[in-house]
Amino acid sequence: MANEKETIPGTLITLVIGITVTAVSIWYGQNNNLLPEQVSQQAPLVDDLFNIMVVIGTALFLVVEGAIVFTLIKFRHRPGDETDSQPVTGNFSLEIFWTAIPAFIVIGLGIYSVQVYNQMGGFDTGGNMAHHGHAPVQVASLPGSNGPLLAQGGDITYGLGANAEMGVRPADLTVDVAGMQYAWIFTYPDSGIISGELHVPIGQDVKLNLEAKDVLHAFWLPQFRIKQDVIPGQQTQLRFVATKTGTYPIVCAELCGSYHGGMRSQIIVHSPEDYQAWLEANTVAQAPGSEQTLATLTDSDRLAAFTHEFGMDHVGPTIAAHTHL
Numbered sequence: 001m002a003n004e005k006e007t008i009p010g011t012l013i014t015l016v017i018g019i020t021v022t023a024v025s026i027w028y029g030q031n032n033n034l035l036p037e038q039v040s041q042q043a044p045l046v047d048d049l050f051n052i053m054v055v056i057g058t059a060l061f062l063v064v065e066g067a068i069v070f071t072l073i074k075f076r077h078r079p080g081d082e083t084d085s086q087p088v089t090g091n092f093s094l095e096i097f098w099t100a101i102p103a104f105i106v107i108g109l110g111i112y113s114v115q116v117y118n119q120m121g122g123f124d125t126g127g128n129m130a131h132h133g134h135a136p137v138q139v140a141s142l143p144g145s146n147g148p149l150l151a152q153g154g155d156i157t158y159g160l161g162a163n164a165e166m167g168v169r170p171a172d173l174t175v176d177v178a179g180m181q182y183a184w185i186f187t188y189p190d191s192g193i194i195s196g197e198l199h200v201p202i203g204q205d206v207k208l209n210l211e212a213k214d215v216l217h218a219f220w221l222p223q224f225r226i227k228q229d230v231i232p233g234q235q236t237q238l239r240f241v242a243t244k245t246g247t248y249p250i251v252c253a254e255l256c257g258s259y260h261g262g263m264r265s266q267i268i269v270h271s272p273e274d275y276q277a278w279l280e281a282n283t284v285a286q287a288p289g290s291e292q293t294l295a296t297l298t299d300s301d302r303l304a305a306f307t308h309e310f311g312m313d314h315v316g317p318t319i320a321a322h323t324h325l
């Protein structure tokens, strides 16, 4: 007689909560706006992985925090209740359940992220070096391993390079990047241009060869979703295709000294015509005739242009001490 009042079955409530949590998590995963705009062909690969992690994170947050809030209200101390709570000694099935689910999530995310890394050319960085006059890299496998680990001949390149599809053709544009305390210097081997900013044409396959002059740095293009360590005496690589014209930040992402925070520059993505114009203007400016003027300058004078651009006039002499242009 006491149970005559009709109630909603617990399974139905669980089902509604499950659907709501899933829907909210998927919506937030697609609309989180936590990342800056996408400016490279590689960016969507990284963002899709990130958004899936946000979906899973949101669902976990809602379930865990929801359970805590529900428990706080439902099992709160009521006036006059001096009894002990129920002794709980464990629940084997529940423990299996909450161990297995995170294990599947972590393994799944691991496999997915390796796939993204592979698609961005992380496993085949040196695969296209033969196109640029270097000796072809012979890759050997270590006993017991099933992947290429060591390149014979001492030429090992790390970074994000050409994936299997891009690897068969050389990059459209190659730029050598030197990182030093506290500036980036970009050298264009094809035209001889030296610049404190990175200029690239839109839609072109760009390859960066990175190397540090002094200590460890990291070359980070947040809008392109690529980042690579820059190491003294060891070349690393990045390869990307820009998809949007504009000016975007270049950030050093490795604590490299007292002015690390000021080690910034810019990447300018041009339309093909604008890039051609920049190329011509700078090829003229740095033509052999002007070299004499350049040669009469001291290192500090030559670098003043760069340091001024970065708003770091105070570190000019430091940079000069580390540069051997």
Ligand SMILES: [Cu+2]
Pocket: 179, 180, 181, 182, 216, 217, 218, 252, 253, 254, 255, 256, 260, 263
């Ligand atoms: Cu740095």
